[in-house]
Amino acid sequence: MASKVFQVQAKDSVVKLGPFDTINAVQDLNLEPRFNEEYYSELGNANYTSQSRQPETAGSFSISATGAIASILARMKYDYNTQTYLFDPVVKGNTFSFTETDLEFLVFDLINSKQPGQTFQQAALVQGAQLTGITVRVDSTGSASETLTFEGTIQEEFYKPYHDIIAVPLTTVSSGVAAIPAAFSTTVNSGTYGILYVAKDNTRFFGNYSGPAIPGPLGATFTSNVNITVPTALFQTSAPFDRVVAYLYKLVPGTFPTIYYPTTARFVRGDRADVWIISSGISASDGNRTLRVQSVDINIPIRRMKLTEIRRNNDLNTIYYRATDYPIQITATATLNEVDLQQWATLQLKTLNQSAPTTPIDSNNVQDLVDFTALRMVVRYYLAGNDVTPLCEINVNNCFVTGWGERQRIGTHAERTLSLTGSQLNIIGNTI
Numbered sequence: 001m002a003s004k005v006f007q008v009q010a011k012d013s014v015v016k017l018g019p020f021d022t023i024n025a026v027q028d029l030n031l032e033p034r035f036n037e038e039y040y041s042e043l044g045n046a047n048y049t050s051q052s053r054q055p056e057t058a059g060s061f062s063i064s065a066t067g068a069i070a071s072i073l074a075r076m077k078y079d080y081n082t083q084t085y086l087f088d089p090v091v092k093g094n095t096f097s098f099t100e101t102d103l104e105f106l107v108f109d110l111i112n113s114k115q116p117g118q119t120f121q122q123a124a125l126v127q128g129a130q131l132t133g134i135t136v137r138v139d140s141t142g143s144a145s146e147t148l149t150f151e152g153t154i155q156e157e158f159y160k161p162y163h164d165i166i167a168v169p170l171t172t173v174s175s176g177v178a179a180i181p182a183a184f185s186t187t188v189n190s191g192t193y194g195i196l197y198v199a200k201d202n203t204r205f206f207g208n209y210s211g212p213a214i215p216g217p218l219g220a221t222f223t224s225n226v227n228i229t230v231p232t233a234l235f236q237t238s239a240p241f242d243r244v245v246a247y248l249y250k251l252v253p254g255t256f257p258t259i260y261y262p263t264t265a266r267f268v269r270g271d272r273a274d275v276w277i278i279s280s281g282i283s284a285s286d287g288n289r290t291l292r293v294q295s296v297d298i299n300i301p302i303r304r305m306k307l308t309e310i311r312r313n314n315d316l317n318t319i320y321y322r323a324t325d326y327p328i329q330i331t332a333t334a335t336l337n338e339v340d341l342q343q344w345a346t347l348q349l350k351t352l353n354q355s356a357p358t359t360p361i362d363s364n365n366v367q368d369l370v371d372f373t374a375l376r377m378v379v380r381y382y383l384a385g386n387d388v389t390p391l392c393e394i395n396v397n398n399c400f401v402t403g404w405g406e407r408q409r410i411g412t413h414a415e416r417t418l419s420l421t422g423s424q425l426n427i428i429g430n431t432i
Contacts, residue, residue: 024260025063064268067391070097084171097427099426103131107128111123120164123165131150133147176231190225191225194251201243282376337415377396
């Protein structure tokens, strides 16, 4: 018999995205359901007469950087032409790359599985979430970290025996039939799972419910081992398809999910990272890394416009998609201990000349803010200090300096802070 539950601790919770393995190095998960209430009143009445809602959920999770951010993003990137995710459930790994244009289709289902009192019996689901931002921080004295923010539909909770849930992307067979892909069908099929509901984008079609009335159309049923029929769904039958997902529960609940590690790193500290701020077109090498860097922060906001429609529905929400607004305005900040002007001269493609004549003035020895253009920031994570191949590389290209700060204090060193902005991004992961 399970012990009496007084609290749910970090050891009792794991996070996974859709049908894939749980994410390692998760430090925290924040879920904030919002009901967006609007109240109605009238003359002659001291109280509200009615209330409307448009529920949705915002959230975030932070991870201790292990070089696996490419693996996480691959579990979010959906292809409407193939109805598949970039992450392969068989091959897995971390060898994926992303540019700023890939951020548009980061749509996923987040599942938080819990085992209060060491008994796996509860799960929370945020259906159809879309990434709204990535923040990267590397510190010389601590571990690197990444924070991912998202927005989705209202959070749902499922309790035993319906808690062992999975969100499987389906492939369209006909206008009312979709199938579980071969990559999942050996373990996920009509013999092992029941249907909670099937979602066509944000429209839900429920399975075989009993008890209190379920708000929404019924009719999602298994008609073969892997085929699910939804007669009223009218799936798109040619590319680009609908995003069709089956939300299933295991008929015989299994054990608490284990964590999958896409890289062999468990953390990345300051001695396992490198930073470059260099001119665009120059390759990053040991000889031109930016020295004396104390911290680097990169913020990648994915601005989403909520697309709405007039539609009678039982989800109380008129949002059908959150479209990405381009260009993406990436910002970065690097704090450095001040040494000499050599690092700034290099950024301006100048070579300091200490033997320069006093007249005329050698412009190589004069630095100004105007010439800080066309730069590139590169951050690399390594498994160990002497490694050659990085676990992950994050590039912000064609940057411009937007701010420069200097700080000098009695009793300590001088610092300079360089703020940059750009719109071009590369995230490249390796499996090590």
